[in-house]
Amino acid sequence: MAYNFKRQIFGFMDMLRFVKLVPKRREIFAETPATPLPASYKVNETAKFLHPGKQFVKIDKITEHSSDVKTFVFVPDGEKTARLAPFRAGQYITVTANVGASRVTRAYTLGSSPKDALERNFYSVTVKAAGILSDYLCTQAKVGDVLEISEPSGDFCYEPLRDKKNVVAVAGGVGITSLLSMAKAAHEGSEDYDMTFFYCVPSAKEILFKDELDAMVGDRFKVVYVVEKGDLPGCEKGLFSSDLVKKYAKVPFTLFMCGPDGMYAFVRKEIECFSPEIKDVHASPNGIADRKVEEKKTFKLTVKMRDKVYEVPCRNDETLLVAMERAGITAPSKCRAGGCGVCRSKLLSGEYTAAPGRDKRRLADFKFGWIHPCCVYPDSDVSLDVPQG
Numbered sequence: 001m002a003y004n005f006k007r008q009i010f011g012f013m014d015m016l017r018f019v020k021l022v023p024k025r026r027e028i029f030a031e032t033p034a035t036p037l038p039a040s041y042k043v044n045e046t047a048k049f050l051h052p053g054k055q056f057v058k059i060d061k062i063t064e065h066s067s068d069v070k071t072f073v074f075v076p077d078g079e080k081t082a083r084l085a086p087f088r089a090g091q092y093i094t095v096t097a098n099v100g101a102s103r104v105t106r107a108y109t110l111g112s113s114p115k116d117a118l119e120r121n122f123y124s125v126t127v128k129a130a131g132i133l134s135d136y137l138c139t140q141a142k143v144g145d146v147l148e149i150s151e152p153s154g155d156f157c158y159e160p161l162r163d164k165k166n167v168v169a170v171a172g173g174v175g176i177t178s179l180l181s182m183a184k185a186a187h188e189g190s191e192d193y194d195m196t197f198f199y200c201v202p203s204a205k206e207i208l209f210k211d212e213l214d215a216m217v218g219d220r221f222k223v224v225y226v227v228e229k230g231d232l233p234g235c236e237k238g239l240f241s242s243d244l245v246k247k248y249a250k251v252p253f254t255l256f257m258c259g260p261d262g263m264y265a266f267v268r269k270e271i272e273c274f275s276p277e278i279k280d281v282h283a284s285p286n287g288i289a290d291r292k293v294e295e296k297k298t299f300k301l302t303v304k305m306r307d308k309v310y311e312v313p314c315r316n317d318e319t320l321l322v323a324m325e326r327a328g329i330t331a332p333s334k335c336r337a338g339g340c341g342v343c344r345s346k347l348l349s350g351e352y353t354a355a356p357g358r359d360k361r362r363l364a365d366f367k368f369g370w371i372h373p374c375c376v377y378p379d380s381d382v383s384l385d386v387p388q389g
């Protein structure tokens with residue numbers, strides 16, 4: 001009885017409130033100026049700045065290190081892009097360009113520092129002439145050319161909650177850029193760690209950015225040149241080793257590596273002696289190369305993309321993504337290393353082999369037949385549905 005009475009009282013009060021609500025709203029509408037809402041809000045502008053998707057850049061400067069290695073400085077083109085997106089040291093961008101009849105994409109790690117983007121509005125990447133797009137950049141691209149690039153991506157970055165305060169960085173050959181960016185970030189104070197940097201090269205003439213590295217040496221940054229053959233004053237001769245780590249670095253540390261896949265296996269073996277203390281090891285993912293095959297074959301690759309169907313040849317030593325790009329199909333891609341999922345496509349039929357250690361699909365994708373064409377080689381004719389193309 002009391003409960004019912006309470007309900008009636010509250011119901012009555014709600015009705016009274018509602019009756020007052022309508023004139024109150026009318027009052028607010030009458031007082032509101034008849035001006036349109038803003039086209040964009042601060043929060044949308046910030047989101048767009050942080051994640052622009054595509055960016056358009058002009059080549060501002062090209063530095064030639066050798067006949068096949070060049071560093072490119074990119075600035076905004078000033079028309080479609082005014083400010084470059086900020087990034088974290090260790091991240092990469094993808095560059096997309098038309099090369100002949102193909103539209104190709106390639107990922108390059110950023111060698112400039114986060115502050116260079118934020119305060120000086122430029123990125124730099126270092127390119128070795130190997131592969132369609134890298135060859136094109138090294139031989140044909142010139143100052144003033146405009147390129148389409150992606151926003152920065154990647155998780156090869158220092159994480160203060162996960163990683164130790166001491167970082168051991170091991171770089172091999174041209175694969176120095178992401179670690180160079182991390183070294184600059186530590187030196188500039190935008191990231192908080194101490195770095196011991198082992199730069200391993202076959203001979204002294206292959207050392208890149210020596211002046212920049214030497215200029216950063218101080219309390220927080222140490223560089224050790226490890227030269228296999230030849231001589232360089234003050235360098236360590238031979239190969240990277242656990243003894244060098246004991247000599248120069250503080251333990252415990254987190255290891256970051258950037259170089260060829262063979263170097264990763266070698267370095268992992270060398271630091272085994274620090275186990276179990278050292279378990280944080282991060283390797284910058286490399287692009288996926290052609291595979292070695294005993295007998296070269298060419299299969300038919302059928303690609304369904306939006307309302308079109310393409311039939312293109314695909315060699316058994318190249319990935320499905322490379323075959324599509326070679327045939328001029330604009331297939332989506334980003335990391336080109338099996339990890340980001342941007343190229344994710346539905347396998348309709350066919351046999352394939354994924355590049356060892358590169359297949360980072362979700363379990364559900366394994367189960368329901370989705371693949372990452374950037375890391376898959378054909379073993380028969382293959383049919384694909386590419387949903388994001």
Ligand code: FES
Pocket residue numbers: 332333334335336337338339340341342343344372373374375
């Ligand atoms: S492009 Fe990143 S997984 Fe294929």
